[in-house]
Amino acid sequence: MCLGAMFVCIPIGVLADAIGRKWTTLLTVIPFSIGWLAITFAQNTAMVLVGRFLTGMAGGSFCIVAPLYTSETAQTEIRGTLGAFFQLFITIGILYAQVLGFIFGVKLFCFACLAVPIAFGICYIFQPETPVYLMKKRNKEGTESAFKRLRGKDYDPSGEINSIRAELDRQEALKGEFWPQLKTPQGKKSSLICFMLMFYQQLSGINAVMFYSGAIFVDAGSTINPAYCTIIIGVVQVFATVFATWGVEKLGRKILLMLSDGAMAFSTFLMGIYFLLKEKKMVSDETITGLGWLPLLSLVIFIIAFSFGMGPIPWLASAELFPPAIMARMSSCAGMFNWFLAFLVTIGYAPVSNMAGAFTTFFIFTLVSASGVLFVLFVMPETKGKTFQEIQDELGH
Known part of the structure; x- marks a missing residue:
């Protein structure tokens, strides 16, 4: 899925410039639908992999063009709120899949997932192209x-x-649509900020934390069905992201990002301490059992923090900071970088943890998130309430 999303990012940016944001978004319905049909009627593993690759392509495309469409249609006063709705509906979609996956069998679950892009396409076809x-x-x-x-x-x-x-x-006036504008102060600084935000988002450890979530509930002494645990996590993500839709315009992007990174650094540090004590047997088993609440508390803090800051805002930033003439293609490049990092973390987390210990990876995540606070504080401009022209003027200084 990550590979499918990664490979489609660059072509989708070119396509969005060629045929428009609206029709590019509508085209994602095709690989979404074919992918879910392939998974539904799969006769072997290869068909499942093809289906996952196609849905990954569609999902990766949507992560580029949906924030772009939102930023180019929304009024300045509510651009951030509407941009955060993108992450909100991702979390709602995850919760939708978690609940239906628990209730339905495989085929009925796949049909329920297939219904979403089809319904979207029917509704979205009546929307206008972006004014920009x-x-x-x-x-x-x-x-x-x-x-x-x-x-x-x-x-x-x-x-x-x-x-x-x-x-x-x-x-x-620069007499070029891409390279000359990418070399301007605005192009260079927006690229640095957006790529680094994608780096901090994925290297914060979100995939690793979600991977360990089941084990964390067990360590906490929970007797809840693991399926219920994932649904609980999904509900927490939704409510935390609802806060982001309010806070992104009230508090600003920078404040939310720094609070988010700071809280994630704190929570992964606590997880690192817990797994260090456990894996190195630095305390008794009874003590570790008594500390079972610590990773559970850290997990909840991490998910809430990620959902209101580092989850939605990097995607929003890509649709706000790049100059309009290169926005589609550079947002695509940033998206490809994001999915590439997601792929590396997904395949690399387990080997690194097995070799160096889970505590080592969580301490690395802590350092990454802590450095993210400093990066946002000193490098990223605040875009709350600013027009595209005002943002570009600030980046040019």
Whole structure:
């Protein structure tokens, strides 16, 4: 799945610039549907792998184009909130799959998953193209029509149109659509920030923590069915991400990211201490049993912290910071980097833990998250309440 998502990121950025954000998003319904059908009627392992690869392609594509569509259609005042809704619905989707996976058999579960992209396609086809894309294509009538669809028929879009046009004209003055603008201060700084946020998101240890979640519940002395445990985690993620939809505009991106990274560093440090004591037998078994609540508390803190900051905001940042002319392709590159790191962490976590101990990997995650606080504090600009032009002006200084 990670490989499918990784390989499709670059082509999807080019496609989004060629045919638009709307139609690129709609095209993801095809691999989603074929992938779930392949898994549903799989006769062997190869068909399951093909299905996973195709759904990974669709999911990776969606992670690029959905935040892009949101950022280019939302008003400045609510852009962050709507951007955080992307991660919110990911967590709702995860919970949906966890609950139905517990209730249904394999085939019925796959059909329930197949129904989601089909229903999405039917609803989404009636949505307009983004005004920014239409402006890039110099479709003035289409731009005004899109704004009125999005803001209301009595809305005067002239202010937003002038702001977008000014930024596009400034970029067109560079006489290039990609490399010249990537070499500008705005292009360089936005690339550094977005790629590093993807790095901090994946190297925070989210996949490792989720991998260990079942064992953590057992260590805590829980007698709850493991399936219920995963559902509990899913519910916690949803409610924590709901907070992000509020906080991203009230508190700002930087505050949420620093709080998120700081809390994740604290929680993985506690997990590292627990597994160090356990694996090195530094205390008695009775003491370890008595400390069973510690990894459970750390898990809850980590999931909440990730969900309100490091989960949603890196994807939002990619759709806010890049200059409009290179946004689609550079968001795709950042997305590919994210999925590549997810793949490395997924396949590398167990071997490293077996060789050096789980405590070592959790201490590494602690250092990564702690350094993320400093990076956000000193390098990342606050984008709350700012237009695309204001963001680019700040990046250029």
